[in-house]
Amino acid sequence: MCGLAGLLRPRNDLDHEHLLALAGSMGDALRHRGPDDDGVWADPQTGIALAHRRLSILDLSPLGHQPMASADGRYVIAYNGEIYNFAELREQLLNLGRGFRGHSDTEVLLAAVVEWGVEAAIARCNGMFAIALWDRDRSELWLARDRVGKKPLYYGWAGDTLVFGSELKALWRHPQFDNGVDRNALALLLRYDYVPSPHCIHTDTFKIMPGALLRLDAATVAAGAAAHDPTRDQQRYWQAGERMAAAIAQPFDGDIDAAEDRLDDLLRDAVGLRMVADVPVGVFLSGGTDSSVVTSLMQALSAKPVQSFTIGFEGSHHDEAPLALEVARHLGTAHTELYVSGADALAVVPRLPAMFDEPFADASQVPTALVCKLARSLVTVALSGDGGDELFFGYKRYERALRNLRLLQRVPLPLRGWLAKAAQGHGEASRAGGFAAFAAEMGARGIGDVYRNRIVRWRFPEAAIPGAKLPPTLYDLADPLAGQGTPADAMMLADYSVYLPDDLLCKVDRASMAVGLEARAPLLDTNIAEFAWSLPLSYKRGESGSKHLLKRVLKRYLPDAMVDRGKRGFGAPVSQWLRGDLHDWAEALLDPQRLRAQGYFDAELVGGLWRSFVAGEKRWHTHLWNVLMFQAWHEHWREQRNLAGDAMARNSHGEGGL
Template sequence: MCGIAGFLDHSRESSDQGMQSITKSMVETLKHRGPNHQGIWVDEECGLALGHQRLSIIDLSAAGNQPMVSQDSRYVISYNGEIYNASEIGNELRKIGVKFKGHADTEVLIEAFSHWGIRGTLKKLIGMFAFALWDRKKKELMLCRDRIGIKPLYWAEFGDSILFASEIKALKKHPKWNSKINHESLNNFFLYNYVPGPKTIFEKVHKMQPGTIITVSPHKIPSIEKYWSLEEVIRSNKNQNLEITQKETEEELEKLLNDSVSKRLVSDVPLGVLLSGGVDSSLVASLAQKNSGKPIKTFTVGFDEDNYNEAPYSKKIAEYLRTDHNELYLSPKDVIELTPLLSSIYDEPFADSSQIPTTLISKFAKKEVTVSLSGDGGDEVFLGYNRHYWANVIWKIFGKIHKAPRKLIAKIILSVPPMVWESFFYLLPKRARPNQIGDKLHKVGKTIDSDSADEIYEKLISTYNAEDMPVKTTKNITQDSAQDEISKLLPNFIERMSYKDTMGYLPDDILTKVDRASMSIGLENRVPLLDHRIIEFTWKLPLSIRMEHGKRKILLKKILSKSIPKKLISRPKSGFGIPLDAWLRGSLKEWAEDMLNKDSLKNDEFLDSKKIQTLWKQHQSKRYNHQSQLWAILMFQSWSENQ
């Protein structure tokens, strides 16, 4: 795992030495991603520069250093990621006469390009990757990102120059960097807690979309093409009539999962599993232990607050699997020290608050291992989100009622503060008392005047309603023009939302969070549940098998129950939540008040000081829980101060 950066300057203004210097300044910002070796390769005549920061995982020798040139000298690559079937591809290449200098997957990858071309090779790859490939014969630069978007890649076009990098901070070091905040992206950030791709917070700067290749040729507009698309996978499945039983499904899926995990255990450095105690990470830990000859290291984060503490469940699972288990209980000191650093780790405004435990558990695990496996992606692939179910239920209940009565019901619900709603339920026994029922009722209140289940879902995943945005100027949010096509392709609401999450929320929130958290301290994180073979297989299945009798993640639970007792996995779903509401009234209050200082907000170009002060006062009163809204503002402010 590594960091890559570089550029193609058609104006060829810089000398060889100048290009070396620029590239060095770019990759220096990515040392946290790859502390083991720095490499730079330039072609002054073409204005091409490739930079690389290496985190050595497979083949720790100099034979794996990058940028790497193919044996026929045609291709040069700067690559970030892991190819899990590199051994099999390498054997194919040996049969046709290729001799390797080492056993790094980079060498296998570049020799595969030499023999099969980029598109032929991509079809064969199982893995996560982002790379820049220079074709010296065609004078073409090709940028590529893996099918699911596990590894990041950003690109920008300034004048005659194309810049690219694993993180935006590297792009900023190029002398042609010239960008300002994109107002539409800022609005999107406050809606979703992240900036949806392909946009970034900056104008002229783009996230490469998953499964795409960008080709940059001299004096031509960069061309973008898809080499893999979940939409195309679904379309091709529509033309097939798959006949498969529940038992056959479970057997085939178990084989795929086992193979996916076993492939991701290959490493020349210590390896462990991030174990949350949920179904997804427990299954990964179970299969990892099954394929390991010794107790595998597992890592869990815990909280002193019982409502958020999943560590006891993780410990029971670890004890049953007999792993070498390690626990980290977060202290206020940990949180206070980390929070001001988040904006530099995440590079863009990013406000998924589980970034805090994700970053701290990564740092904790790094003391013992250099590679971790996690259960990320299980909710998207195996229909695990509660909101898929509740959006449908809310629409079925309220969609039959005229809009005027619905608006009245919503007004009544929202007129009662969440803490007052909570008090109504205190009469119930603690075990029967719904957790954070006041906040949940307010969420429902904001959705019931919607015109469709899709609109309800959009509101459930949004931090702010459009009218409540804390920005001075609200830009119209661009609607996805492909949405109508997806609605035709996937008339079933749950499948449609699963698709939307997989293509948007997964790469732009979940995988961004995990990549930046782990790579900020040089920990490579692998996600076995997002093997493209597993995704393609699950989308072949009818919904009745993927979600038997409405049960979420039923396939994973059945497979997991073969190795872990049902009593350890049959419990209500719990997200990676943190006691942020209490922290903002306690350990983080001083930092937050400093960030939301009236004087600093008064002159802010973007934020509405009056709205923000109201939110803060309401939150401090404990009658309202505005943790998500305030965290988004705080993360933007923190990021803005570092620009």
């Protein structure tokens, strides 16, 4: 796995040396993503510069060095990711007369672009990737991201220059990047715990959406951010909603036994592809269904014990380590577990802003960071079970939302309207349960509204952020699937399209890349996703509860007793932390004078929630955690800007640097 960065100056006035230095500085900010090698390339005539940091996984030789030029010299690429079907594509290209110097998937991707064109080549790729590709013939920059959004890619304007990179810290290195906080994106953070793509916490800055391509040239860059609309200008080469609708229209026509056989085959293929590496490969094992499926198939496909990793929590009734150990012993993996204390977990919190760059408030980021660090001590690649819940009806909140929808439909419309109006004056109290929560549900137009009420933190984040307007997401639609499937399908689509890439995959990417570990998620193979979407709900929600078909496959490898047990999750005791060791830290970040001076939050509203929480009156810890994550991030960001300013000052006085 790797990191990429770069810039495009439509009216370039920098020579080759300075362009290389500027891009190199941006790339150096991503050293943790690629500690094995680095490279820069620039063309002062067009103002383009690319930087790359390499974590060597395939073809460890210098022939995998990036930025890499195509054999005909037309294209130059900086690429972060893995093309899992690269061997198949390589064989096709060899048959078409293409030759190769090395064995890297980067060289295969470039040859595919030369042979089939950018859009067609990317559409053929089964993998996880973020790509910056410069077309020297047309002087065009292509930015692209994989179908589900495993790998991140930010871009934005620093003055009149376009800057882009795997993480925001690369963009921060550009001396003109001092873009402020986007209050609308901050409102999204408060609502969801993360900032959904294409939005970004900074103004004039965006994310490439999953399954999207963006083509830029000097004219579009010169027009600036004001002329750019990411939802219009990013082209979707693959869209989950369209693919789900197509799968529903052509459902799987076999019985559940045939579906079990098919899923087992697809899982074996997906896991096998993701075990290909020239470095040690392991697996995250929690003991739950998803990670146990992946671990079972890895071990079935491996001639030696697979390295598995689990984090345990001292004194926690949510500890999954004993379950994982039981699975590991049965499968015969080489298992490593580490029990951590509350102090160990809390030691991660100060590092979160630097790890994530963009404020991020899913508190399971803490145990994720710990298990990634553990795995990196023995392997360079680790497989995960991400995606099982979103594809196979795994969350309990799905059941609760369907129950609430049924109740809602039984209430007469006039009464529903009256109750919804009565709930309007309760504000955030409607999130805390009781009559206010029940009444607020009455205003739902469909499953989309019902489900959104199950997942949001702040229901009215604009009230806490003066001047903010909440941008719409897929969760704001009455039916995210527009009537083309069941309410259950609609919920799973919304989570797959928004929560999965912008929360879960973001969390794993930043936590793993912070220690130079590549994480791969076989359940998110496109073939598995589209197969899952073709299945009736009864195959996912059966007599064994949620993820029925996935559990049937797992019972081929594990005893029933290890499969039929409840989901515990991978969380963190935030409420306990804020009442204990993190109290003083939180108190300082939420100081009313500090909040007023910054001007982002309504100090009285936020302060009231803090006082209520400390007094034990309400459980506002989730509301407060995302405010605290922004506050901690803001402090870190300003520190980084001050450091960049000092570097600029030294340079202006001839003291070196850029």
